[in-house]
Amino acid sequence: MRTVSFSMNISIDGYCDHTMFNPAEDVLEYFTGTMDDVDLLFFGRVIYQLMFPYWSDVAKDQSGTAAENRFAERFSAIDRVVVSRTLKSGDEKTRILHSNPAEELLKLKQQPGKKISVDSISMLPELIKAELIDEFNLVVHPGIVGRGRRLLDPGSLQENLNLKLDKIINFKSGCVALHYLKQ
Template sequence: MRKIVLMAGVSLDGFIEGPDRDIGWHQVDEELHQHMNDVLRSMGGFLSGRVTHELMADYWPTADADPANAGAVAEFAEIWRSKPKYVYSRTLRSAEWNTTVVRDVVPEEVAALKAAPGGDLTLSGADLAASFLRQDLVDAFRIYVHPVRVGRGRPLFPILDHDPVVLRHTDTHTFGNGVVLLRYERT
């Protein structure tokens, strides 16, 4: 069965974006980008909220057409285009680029996605991740901690009203730019 994998870049103090949705502090260099490509290439699809999906759809469909975007950036454009995408939105009516619009996070529908053939599904977008976490639908975490303190913004993890969820550490990796990958799975 496929897993729902929350992948997120966070500041050392736990924010996924600073004020005004700023993510300019993310330290994605060629090494980290290539690593992300290698991970995402094996995934079965992308689960994202509307805001994240629209940001991606504004850039990645043609990013590799720009000669300045060689290497890992151009490679990711092809990965993004080719993968199935599920965008959770109550306002978006349709979407291009191999995208299915889903209205709500329904546990039975998520279970059906997990039961389908293919690789794991990567989850992104602050609001969508919060919804999946509230409903205890996340199976694994790939948290990329960037060596910066943002001070304020949007935290990765919402406050939840349930018992602690115990996780098992599966890997830690430090990249040359100081970003640290922490991997955890449900026990």
Template sequence: MRKLIYGMNVSLDGYIAAPGDDIGWSVPSDELFQYWSDRLQATDLSLYGRKLWQMMCPYWPTVAQQPGATPAEAGFARRWRDMPKVVFSSTLGQVDWNTRLVSGEAVAEIARLKAEDGGPMDIGGATLAAAAMRAGLIDEYVLATAPVLVGGGTPFFTALDDWVNLKLVETRTLPGDVVLTRYETRR
């Protein structure tokens, strides 16, 4: 069975984006960028909601050709392009970059993918992650908490019907006073 990991940059008050989908506050340091890049390297499959996919796909496939792209960005872009991905959307007609589109029931497909043999999967996009969270499918949470209060926007966590007990498995402070925490779900 695969492990499903939900991780993102988050404000101290719990948001992954400020109002208006503003993520300008969450620009990662080189060390945090490398952490996310290393995690991508260790991931077998990435699951995306439509909004996150539409934010990532215009940028990462061509970033290596952009003036000023760093070797770290080029490496991340290469891994991202080559990584098998699944996008969940009922409105998109097609996807590119080694990606499969699923327009049906997301939770059932995530559970099916989780039951397969293979390495870890990551999940991104607040709406998609919320559905997986409510269904009890997430095995690990990774938060890179920035020292900023944005006052509203898109929350990292969703409202739940039941408690989810977690075990802290990693914590460290990164440049810019970002605190990285990683929790496993206790089952």
């Protein structure tokens, strides 16, 4: 069975709005490395539209820094599933799913392959409840932003989810990667 990994950038005060962060080179290199074990991205519409076509354009044009270009090439080469009620189509590497994300993720998890990377705050409570997330990869940025989406809304989980800290990586940029496993 495949591993499902939830990855998210987060501020010290718990906000997860990707537009609030400007990832340093060392963080981009870290995320590029994590993509080596991933062969499927599982997104909600909001994060998908934030990430694409931006990163695929960077990969095509080589318009970023060396670290951005490497991340863009790796990231945009991976197949993706996007859960959306409103999105009608994507590119040739994107399949649109209109309902039942937990059911679909379970099917994908049971297929052979590498890790599935989930990046969706809106689906997180449902996927946790369905016990589909095997590991959490949080990169804490050294900033307090005071606005945006939180990792979880108050009351969104019925039970605590206890995790085991597997790894901590400190970056020169001041960010910290925390890797947790489901117990």
